[in-house]
Amino acid sequence: MKTKKGLTLLAACVLMLGILGGCGGTKNNTGGEAQGNEGSKTVKLTMWGAVPPENGPQEVVDTWNAEHPETQVEYVRFVNDDDGNLKLDTALSTGQNVDLFVNYTLTNLDKRIKGGTALDLGEFSDYNIDEKMGTDAATWKIDDKYYGMPTKKNALFFALNKDALDKAGLALPTAWTWDEAREYAAKLKAEGFKYGLVQHTASLVDPLDSALVKNGYVKADGSSNLDDPLITKWLETLNGMMQEDATTPPLGEQLTSKMPVENMFLGGESAMINIGEWLIRSSNNMTDFPREFTIAFAPVPRLADNEADFVKSGGLGDFISINAKSKNKQAAWEFLKWYADGGMIPMAAGGRLPSSNAVDQQTAITHLLGDHADTYDKASLEFVLYGDKTPTFVRSIAQEIVDMRAQEYEKYFLGSQTAEQTVQSMVKRHNEWLKQNQ
Template structure:
């Protein structure tokens, strides 16, 4: 009888144990058992095995040019917050892809804006988070006075993280052979003369990346106004005319720079053309370093020197150049992990982004280690650059800067008209008249 009682008691214990184990395993609807809840309550609600928070950052720089190393460094140091980098091409299609991803609720926690107009549109669409809610990081103090150019309606909807110099890259050996010094202050008329002297029998003397192509106009109108005192278009400013005439003459008479039609239809790879030694001067931004440090794909046998972008205005005291700060990184207003994204953004801005310098992106924060960035920028190719001119355009040039803020619609309409001029489809007067008329229409529609 005692033996039977022991058997019954043992069976009952087995049933009880089985029930407990089943309870610990959860049930079909995904809710934890009361036993698990009681255990959680007893240890203050902490999870015993917490999964890392996962963030996604979208940017336009190829992963191998710095972003992946940045992400790997963060992920190694922060096992509780893991980040994935997604590259989009910084063109119309690529920016549309990013916007679509955010609007449709795909994984985007942080994203890079490359123009203030892009950032403004995303803010107006409710996609960029107002960063004024965070009070532990003073963007103006960290980044300096140029940061204010990125404010939208008086607030920051992102952090401008990089110094963004634009310059004329020059073949130093070609300059020396022609007896030409590396300029520190010059005009477009002087660049035109350089191009004549550097032009070979079967080559151009000067080419341009299309992104900064129109910067000379904006360097003037960003200061004097895109509209006149009466509210009408200022696209007939005399220096707009001078820019058009100068380039058209270089294309068609001097034959020192490619006709615009040729450059657009051939999709000329201007970086490759410059780095191969075919053309000795290139108007571009700091992203050139991404390619010029890559001797595998872009082998070269010459030293690169750097000059500021020339001015249209007569006096250097009146000149501003495009540059200042860039790579305006925003947090998606719809992100479920805004606090974690903010912690990453602060870390990135204050030095975590140092590997980005390999692609020409220097950290803007006063607390970033510039020596680390410079070492990353030059790598083992230091002796292939003219360091004096590089340091000047990257760090020492005190020319005031502007950030292009013109609405995309105006940029498009003026490009459509000046392309007709360069293609020979309309005269200079017709071009100016058309730009002004279309700009005035835009202004009236957006009063």
């Protein structure tokens, strides 16, 4: 009897140990570890980004997961707007499942650094960001530190209808001014287009920042430099194209109609568009945007006459940070290095070109153009992506200044104040802001 009781007790203990072992085998927290059947541990990472999964991110993580069973990555999409960034910031601050996240502006990055959620990558010594990404990477440094890694080459350019360009007898520019672009727009409109040039409202203001990055947003005496002569030139040139030449849409019409400028270019209503590498995602979509013309590319024009004084919008983007509170920082770092040095290649089909020099340029272009390479002027594309050595900038001024300027120059383009009044108002409001934020 004693033996029977002893065996019964032993069996119960074994059963209890088995249950306890099963209960302790997994962790569901961010960056937690799941224990496999044979005791091996699998690290789970979660990466947040704004690109739809079907435009590359899902293929990226699927490739990584197949090659790295010990570290599995899940991609979570957030929309890159105020609500979407608030969702990410809330997840970061409340300890939700975020191990890596993409910053799309310096303003958002700075806020996350101050919130203690972006890791200083200086604790890793096996990867030189400056050497891999080039001098443009330094734009993302804060207090001389990298709180993440820029992974994407921002490429802004003019895309042109090459068939129309050839018909009008116009050479493909490799360096030009806004005065010349205005002339091109007029001559191309004469070929039967509704507009010579269309552009997103975000691109519209790039020439203003281009001038101020070079000449300074603030003068030596600490006052606003928004009365730089090139600002007036930008206002009057663009307004002349809207009102006098009718070669680009009036801003009021564009704002009220939410004009689909990419559709207008691809649909043959405009001969040129001021845009970036994301155009290729749409121009390769021959189902929704069928076209028969070849697309050529030119650098964005400059306001200044002297080419040596030109700094263009561009630089590097898709700045990926590691959550400083992640439980698996080393695993996140290994994934980030892999992603930057070629793992992100599937993103090229959606227009996101790797910035790392570890990635072959021709491989990137091949993925970018896909099955429609013969519908592009490849030589001009290679030039604007890799051959144009014009210095670049990433807009880093306070959002309050960006909003203030827009309020004033919109009044001018809508006809409610003159260029002189616009400049005076911008300077006055900028000086007030400078005084309040000394």
